[in-house]
Amino acid sequence: MLQAVLAGLMERYQQRVPDVAAVINAMIQEGIIQQTSDIENDHIAFRTMGVPLLGVQSLEKIFLHNGYKKMDHYHFPAKKLDAWWYAPPAPQYPRIFISELRVEALSAAAQAVIHRYTDEVKTDPVDALNLDDSDAVDAFLHSALWRTPTLADYQLLAAESEYAAWVIYNRYYLNHFTVSVHNLPPGYNTIETFNRFLEHHGFHLNDAGGKIKTSADGGLLQSATVARMLTATFAGGETYPIAGSYVEFAERKVLPEYAHLPAEDIKREHRREGFEAGNADKIFESTYSTQTKKSS
Template identity: 60%
Template sequence: METKRKRAFDTILQALFTPYRELVPDVQKISKAMISHGIIQDENEIVNDHIAFRTLGIPNLGINSFEKIFLHYGYQKRDYYYFEGKKLDAYWYAPPEDHYPRIFMSELRVSELSEEAQHIIKKYTQDITSDPVDHIDLDDTKEVGQFFYKPLWKIPSLADYNTLADESEYAAWVIYNRYYLNHYTISVHDLPNAYNTIEKFNVFLESIDIKLNTSGGKIKTSEDGLLKQSSTIAKMVAAEFMDSEKAEIAGSYVEFAERLPLPSYLDRKIKTFSRQQRRDGFESANADKIFESTYREQTKNV
């Protein structure tokens, strides 16, 4: 990745992360506690395993549109995932350089929702008659940074939000939040030994009163046992809807990932494993439960 493009992408990531960091209380709470406990000296030492976005699968939006931003900066599209119960498709994207986060991008299969839910989504998105990403200069860092928070459709009514939430909490989250960053992920295995497993780090998190997503258990483990994940429960945030109606809804959250070394490297007496020597990609069963960090069944416990 050439230096100029690298600087540009760094600026874009900063524009994406800054509002998220300011509006998701657990981000700074965890970072400050990690510093005060001597786990890190500075927030910049945290390795970001991946960031995630939610989208709607309708013409001119969804993955085919949104991925253009990251493909432009050298990301490579990798494995496909299907979540039957939640009616979602997803892909992950490998970064152009190891120090950049992976991307996990999901999309709601809108055509599989009820007619009422489809009608609500169409009501808000019907005026999007061309791909909005095609109308921004992907080399303009300010324009791209602003796009993540650009209101592509009007704020929904509270009634429409609740109707969607009753059928698909994912749909409700996206219709209000649009492309807002859903979560970032602390790479646990990159932390000092006393904290470098999900089990150890979860103990630390709960010691500072962080509430963890319990769907599927606090620790979600891949079938091969090499990817372990946990996440906070999204805090409820004050939201204003159409006609100045107000309600508290789920915001974004923080995830934690531990990628264990691949078995083929374990007998080589390696002390520090590289990214390539650890489990890569994602696990649909893990992700299925991580999605629920914004769901009512979890947020009622916060």
């Protein structure tokens, strides 16, 4: 069940985000991996609106039903976001990271625009799903929850919260997946060396806070491509370039108490777990105009 849902997410994500296939193909070309399945997916992430019947409390039900465990809470005051991560039921599955816009913290004008769309949802849509039906869950995760916004509404939101604008158009679309670089062959198994490989192949990296985002304890290092611009079609047929999704990369260091273990004995539980608000705060900006303008 869970494998089917995750496979459906990744299939459509790869179809819609050119950098996914491009990164994978470059890795195969350079002999880092032989096939896509050689990549360990560190985590996948979703963005949501914090409004009644939607948001984290709704979306998380899908993953909790499939054995995920809700873990730490993160708060992003400047971006007006909250987020939680979810530990998988088994190590072969990715962690889940779900963020939520604190809609009530926005201006009255922005709140009115958001509610104009989200108020169309009269009941929690996940409650109507058969959570044991992988096809139904997969279809839901790729379905529009509200009508296509107008360009004017999108631009009003973007002026105040680029996160809000991204979600009003993309809904629950998968925001990114993450390559675990620490499990790649030597020469590519650190963020520093992998970033060099990416830039050699022409990928633009998010440099908000530096190209390498490092946790305070030094145990979690992350980087990300900058989302490519896509031509979006808004209500009434108007088109406009907006940021799509991106690819993230994570290096989780071995915890000090396991530093004595041989490399072949290192498993997921021996590495730094969880997330870091400071890192995530800058990773969010992979879809922000401050980054996308640099790579255009």
